[in-house]
Amino acid sequence: MNGSREVILGRIRRALLRPGTGHAQEHGIPDRVRSTPGRVGATRLFDQFQEHSASVGGEPRVCADIEEALEGIQKLVAGAGYRRVAVSHHEICRRHRLAQVLSDLLPEVSVWREEGDADRPGSRRRNSRQLAQADLSITGADFLIAESGTVLIASAGSSRQISLLPTAHLVLATPDQIYPDLGAVFRQLGTAPEEGRLPAALTMITGPSRTADIEKVLIKGAHGPVRQLTWMIGEET
Amino acid sequence: MNRTPSQFRILASENIADRRLRRTFQSATGHALGQRAQSVQLVPEWEDLRERAHRIKEEAVEHLDFYLEKLEASVIRRGGRVFWARDASEASSYVVDLCRRLQASTVVKSKSMAAEEIGLADALEAAGVQPVETDLGEFIIQVAGETPSHIIAPALHMTRQQIGNLFHEKFGIPYTDIPAELCAFARQRLRREFLSARLGISGVNFAAADTGTIAIVENEGNARLCTSLPRVHVAIMGLEKVIPRFSDLPLFLRLLARSSTGQKQTSYVSMISGPRREGEWDGPEEFHLVLLDNGRSDILSDPRVRRSLYCIRCGACLNTCPIYQRVGGHSYGSVYSGPIGSVLTPLFQGLEAAKDLPYASSLCGSCSNICPVKIDLHHQLLWLREKLVSRRATPWQERLAMSLFAAGMKDPALYRMGSALLRLFLKVSGKSNRPFTIPGWSPTRDFPALAQTSFKQWWESSRQQGEGP
Numbered sequence A: 001m002n003g004s005r006e007v008i009l010g011r012i013r014r015a016l017l018r019p020g021t022g023h024a025q026e027h028g029i030p031d032r033v034r035s036t037p038g039r040v041g042a043t044r045l046f047d048q049f050q051e052h053s054a055s056v057g058g059e060p061r062v063c064a065d066i067e068e069a070l071e072g073i074q075k076l077v078a079g080a081g082y083r084r085v086a087v088s089h090h091e092i093c094r095r096h097r098l099a100q101v102l103s104d105l106l107p108e109v110s111v112w113r114e115e116g117d118a119d120r121p122g123s124r125r126r127n128s129r130q131l132a133q134a135d136l137s138i139t140g141a142d143f144l145i146a147e148s149g150t151v152l153i154a155s156a157g158s159s160r161q162i163s164l165l166p167t168a169h170l171v172l173a174t175p176d177q178i179y180p181d182l183g184a185v186f187r188q189l190g191t192a193p194e195e196g197r198l199p200a201a202l203t204m205i206t207g208p209s210r211t212a213d214i215e216k217v218l219i220k221g222a223h224g225p226v227r228q229l230t231w232m233i234g235e236e237t
Numbered sequence B: 001m002n003r004t005p006s007q008f009r010i011l012a013s014e015n016i017a018d019r020r021l022r023r024t025f026q027s028a029t030g031h032a033l034g035q036r037a038q039s040v041q042l043v044p045e046w047e048d049l050r051e052r053a054h055r056i057k058e059e060a061v062e063h064l065d066f067y068l069e070k071l072e073a074s075v076i077r078r079g080g081r082v083f084w085a086r087d088a089s090e091a092s093s094y095v096v097d098l099c100r101r102l103q104a105s106t107v108v109k110s111k112s113m114a115a116e117e118i119g120l121a122d123a124l125e126a127a128g129v130q131p132v133e134t135d136l137g138e139f140i141i142q143v144a145g146e147t148p149s150h151i152i153a154p155a156l157h158m159t160r161q162q163i164g165n166l167f168h169e170k171f172g173i174p175y176t177d178i179p180a181e182l183c184a185f186a187r188q189r190l191r192r193e194f195l196s197a198r199l200g201i202s203g204v205n206f207a208a209a210d211t212g213t214i215a216i217v218e219n220e221g222n223a224r225l226c227t228s229l230p231r232v233h234v235a236i237m238g239l240e241k242v243i244p245r246f247s248d249l250p251l252f253l254r255l256l257a258r259s260s261t262g263q264k265q266t267s268y269v270s271m272i273s274g275p276r277r278e279g280e281w282d283g284p285e286e287f288h289l290v291l292l293d294n295g296r297s298d299i300l301s302d303p304r305v306r307r308s309l310y311c312i313r314c315g316a317c318l319n320t321c322p323i324y325q326r327v328g329g330h331s332y333g334s335v336y337s338g339p340i341g342s343v344l345t346p347l348f349q350g351l352e353a354a355k356d357l358p359y360a361s362s363l364c365g366s367c368s369n370i371c372p373v374k375i376d377l378h379h380q381l382l383w384l385r386e387k388l389v390s391r392r393a394t395p396w397q398e399r400l401a402m403s404l405f406a407a408g409m410k411d412p413a414l415y416r417m418g419s420a421l422l423r424l425f426l427k428v429s430g431k432s433n434r435p436f437t438i439p440g441w442s443p444t445r446d447f448p449a450l451a452q453t454s455f456k457q458w459w460e461s462s463r464q465q466g467e468g469p
């Protein structure tokens, strides 16, 4: 807070011909927009997700179970010649003990996971250094948005860098995470997210990083991952 | 290169004469428009969305004091800090002071029109801090010592060969004009900067008052890097970027992505609420939000142009504008170009300093039709023209012609006499085909020839011959 605060607020109130504070109040905006159709099956939604994600260069697929996903990861790593894999702290990775299982499956690859005490600056620095060198990162998701092929990740579950620094980013998702559109996700987050619910960063990821700044030519992998993969584990029951 | 809005005529005619540049702008804007049209078509409720966005912006701007105070309180509650900056120098010195405190010799910066507007990069350099532009387009023009030519694609005016030569000369890498290789070089070079910088600077697309969340929209990932890696993050926003509620974000995100690039969603949207929280793996330890006035409260005081503050900087009005398509972004001599630039620049820098810009429009209204927040841009341009006329800022010849015209239009006898005299004069001088040369007008277009008879004469004679209605 500083001296200009009062000056600026004063100018605004004069400009709006409003003598003092307390005159403005909040009023809701009538929701004129057609509401989105009810929740259709997760499988149908994921079909839609796949279509949109693929259209922007993402690589979505369905895996029947975690075994199939593990097989897929082995192929992915071998195919691209990845040497370093980073696994996030996200619930789905912990549940399947992914880091452990992968180090056993891929002895020639260095598998590393986000662990330790995030509140110690030393651990955080080590984390960053590791991530900067990773070829592939594996994280979970918090929400999937069918309408645009978007993955939404909260900073509470995994770091921001793990989905950003490596060359490729693989998201493991589950059917309960998929929603038709962003509006539905926000309703889930709560219309007025109370203190504490909202993590410091919510990141929406739609396909790989890209740019068209040179003669409008589309290039993948401007600053973030060149490949963005989303695998849905388990069909809807 | 220092261009000013007062040079519009000169710059525009130079740029129109440059055929390569004209082709570049026409094909790029055409491409963007096509993409946009395709993706908008898929949203049947598009018009409803625009209307709703307009009303939300109206709510925010009409109660700006209320929502800004609310935003401030929310950011503070989330552990962030808020700085109110009256003008460019206050905002810049706040950031410079931050650099001093952090002993930062370089800072990484993602795209921010507000930072561009206040000349933050120059201020930092003057203070001995190296600001590194990290958006690919911004990086290119920073290396070239240029200024942006489009809100969304800053290096739109440059060819791949120019960029290849530039990198070859400045960085000593082997010449290449393959875009992917140029991009890969920039990525690698900038990675180093990201990993070592202590301060990251970003812009703000939307700031939700109720949660103190700022949203940053991008495709490359550089804004994510700027806001995740450095120890301190400072975000700079114009006052008008505040929106009432977090729950309004989905609407604006949909409108912005589709309007600017035709994407359903940009590659990345970061929604940031304060600094890193306990237990989180990364994120800045300090979060600063700079609220920039810099003339916005003045714009607010004129209800007729107040709506220009609804702008979400999507760039669609630039792409659709027949003037912008031909003269390009640099002709406007300011950070904001195209129709919205023609409105904002005179308001920010003073009408006299930018008096050609309100005329840089055919008044076709295409900008108003495309605007996702329904700003009536062409009306705003007309009002600015009206202001200029009432301040007698137009040339005396024009004023004379207009007052004669007004007198004639108000008095039928005078009108008849005037047009009869004119016809007689043209007949005698034998110039009926190309009646006048008017400086500034006739070199580029023909003055229409006068009809042989007046409408009234024609009407009466055709009635007599029984041809008329």
Ligand code: SF4
Pocket (backbone or CB within 6 Å): B259, B310, B311, B312, B313, B314, B315, B316, B317, B318, B340, B367, B370, B371, B372, B373, B374, B375, B377
């Ligand atoms: S005035 Fe409207 S169309 Fe132009 S940039 Fe702003 S929001 Fe987009």
